[in-house]
Amino acid sequence: MMEQLEILKKLTSLDGVSGDEGAVRDYIISLVRDHVDDYYVDNMGNLITYKKGSGSGLKVMLDAHMDEVGLMVTKINSDGLLKFQTIGGIESRVLVGKRVRVGEKGVPGVIGFKPIHLQSKNERSGAVDKKNLTIDIGAKDKEQAEGMVEIGDRVAFEYDPVEFGDNKLMAKALDDRVGCAVLIELLKHDYECDIYGCFTVQEEVGLKGAKTAAFQVNPDIAIVLEGTTCYDVPDTKEHSMSTICGKGPALTIMDRSVITDRELVTHIVKVAEKNGIPYQFKKTISGGTNAGRIQVSGTGVKVAVIAVPCRYIHTPVSVMDISDFENMLKLAKKVLESLPVSMTLYREQGGIENV
């Protein structure tokens, strides 16, 4: 387990804001190249790996997205401060006072804010507008800033992974480096089905990479490995908690992008129960995942989502329970080892059984 956790920590320390996933991809390639039969990077930047199975012929796509939410430099002010745009869903309130890394060189910066002493009463109580925020990279003027960064540079949060408390990990980009870490581990084992391990790009800006990846792979079944919303902190009513940290990997029945395949989800539940692996259902139908795009690709794909609950997702730092990660690894592996070929029999049989 230590090895998988160390890989996850390393993955979260790399920067891969949507559209700029190269560093994450290179690291993943270095880890999986010796465990797969073939791999390539497609036009969008998806890393598609192939691992031939020992016989069932079932084509299974495993998806984890490499990109994370972050910022992009849009303008360099005359005073050397950087204007920016958010990439993916980030609220302005969580940006204030955060340390960031800008561009490929990782130029250090901070999202500055007027100190409390100088704020008016209105400024103290009002909402933060991201239009008024800038990144300070310590440059004395525009000319010097231009020598350090470029417009279009991605900006990632600076946050080293830390193990803390009761078996918890806090890190940036757990959404979805945790899925990447699970997929990397899954590729190290052998299965009967053919595995297409897809590390996809640009999920956070509209589920884009998975669309082209699924089109190329044309799978029978797809399992999306994710980090999902979790809000189990005080003052939340139990029915409003989407998932609970530490209660096992979460399965999606429905979200804004997908209604998952009932037969496949039922199979996953059976596998979990048979092997005594804890699991939970995600209770809210908010958010979307790559499953939404993969499901409607080609003539359709049976999809499921397995996710690690992550508190404070889409902020500079999120928190997960390490046991959820371990259980997700176990569950996904057992599911792959036991996928029944009958799941795609509808293709040959035609019609509905037992009419």
Place this chain on the structure above:
Amino acid sequence: MFDIIKKLAQTFGPSGNEKKVAEVITGLIKDKVDDVKTDALGNLICVKKGAGKKIMLAAHMDEIGLIVSHIDEKGFLRFSNVGGVHPWGIVGKRVVFENGTTGIVWYEEDKDDIKNLKFDKMYIDIMAKSAQEAEKVVKVGDMAVFAGDTILQNGRVISKALDDRIGCAVLVQMALNAPETDNEIYYVFTTQEEVGLRGARTAAYGIVPDMALAVDVCMTGDIPNCKPMAVRMGDGPTVKIKDGSVISHPHVKDRLMDAAEKNGIPYQLEVMQHGGTDAGSIHVTAGGIPSGGVSIPSRYVHNVAEAVDMNDVENAVKLLEAFVK
């Protein structure tokens, strides 16, 4: 034909759980078509073979409903919506699960004005006395649909789920009539329309027809103080010009209008501002598919009880039969 409508409308089938509807349809028409198959999304695709053009007729099997998100310790069910459901429109209504478990929808009464009601302040009461008792019959993730009879009154049907079991009934009736044509007819009963026109996309990709029609319901403009729309219940099925998801292909639209006029079938032109149909995802599938739609004008769409006129239903069958000739 009313019997077919009633049977289809009363069958359980919220989005993603359309299997029972597919089974009923298969049972009704499997002897009248050459091939029956389902795809990964559960679409039911029935083919009447022919040497001519491939024509896809799509009606969606799924209906709106609710999905259980949480069961509290007292046995009350929290839920979210499946498809377009108004929170205030379902207060006090009956819902039923696939296994027949019935519940009443209510809300936390100490909350503010009912027009601001949100789903997370609402619950379903299935008369369970504890979470344990509730969990014997309902699990998180189970879906429920609205309950209500299907009745015929003054030549008009009142029922739950007419969106779009009425379209399914039209295609079933047409398949049973087996109109003579050289064209290859794909009767496609799609899934997950109410949550984003999903099933029709993969069905169309598998078929790549020469043209396609969505057979669905459309709103009307003939009830007191409603939003203006030049469609009246009883004045004939509509030829779709546009809805929120598609602008009909001119050739398809003209062919429908020609078929209606040559055969003396009443029709209306449909310009629907909001709401989409399967044509929205079909027409942008593969290299593009000329698509349009025929709709049954329906009052109170997406409510617990919806209504259609039997004349419009029967004329829709006639119009589609003339179209595919």
